[in-house]
Every structure is written in structure tokens, then in C-alpha cells.
Amino acid sequence: MSIPGLHLTQIGRGDFLLDPSKSLNTRNSGQLIEAIAARLLQAHAVRLYYDLSDQSLIDPVYYAWLDMLARAMQAINVRMICIQMQPTAAFALSRFLQEKPQFETALDIDGWR
Numbered sequence: 001m002s003i004p005g006l007h008l009t010q011i012g013r014g015d016f017l018l019d020p021s022k023s024l025n026t027r028n029s030g031q032l033i034e035a036i037a038a039r040l041l042q043a044h045a046v047r048l049y050y051d052l053s054d055q056s057l058i059d060p061v062y063y064a065w066l067d068m069l070a071r072a073m074q075a076i077n078v079r080m081i082c083i084q085m086q087p088t089a090a091f092a093l094s095r096f097l098q099e100k101p102q103f104e105t106a107l108d109i110d111g112w113r
Contacts, residue, residue: 014046053084
């Protein structure tokens with residue numbers, strides 16, 4: 001399923017991979033989250049892997065997007081796991097975090113299981 005700025009792919013029974021593109025516009029976060037949640041509910045999803053491999057920096061605005069998406073996923077009982085986070089993004093994220101993120105992290109999909 002393609003959503004502007006995102007590509008959502010089923011990769012297993014109940015598992016989905018969300019791959020954001022460079023053109024992701026988080027100003028439309030409500031509509032994006034609704035579209036993602038609708039697709040995951042329809043497919044009875046269990047896990048959503050969010051690929052951060054192209055994100056070299058996570059700033060407070062991008063973190064707010066991840067946090068809002070993770071909270072929505074919790075509301076529909078889908079675990080959100082951010083994978084492939086680059087060291088620079090992890091370092092930037094650690095500089096402004098005040099509490100534990102609402103999402104989980106793993107090196108890759110196999111590293112989470």
C-alpha cells in the first residue's frame with residue numbers, strides 16, 4: 001500500500017514494514033496515521049517495523065511524528081519497532097529525550113524477534 005511519503009508492505013503474518021521516503025510530509029500526520037491504522041486494522045496486524053535507515057538525524061519534529069504514530073499503534077494493539085536507526089540519528093535522539101520512547105527499537109527485523 002502506498003501512502004504519500006510512505007510505503008507500507010506486509011512482510012509476514014501480521015508483520016508490516018513501513019518505509020518512509022525523503023518526501024514524507026509529517027504536517028499531514030493525522031491523515032497519514034489514519035491511513036496506516038486503517039490498513040493495519042484491516043489486515044489484523046500485530047507488528048509494524050518502521051525503517052529509519054535513510055534518516056540520518058532525528059530532531060524533535062520527527063520524534064513527535066514517531067511518538068504520535070507509536071501511540072496510535074498502541075491504541076490499536078500493534079507493536080511499533082523502529083529498525084535500522086543510524087548512529088547519528090540515535091545520538092541526536094538521545095540528546096533531547098526526556099522519557100522512554102513509546103516505540104521499541106532493534107538493529108533489524110531479525111534482531112527484534
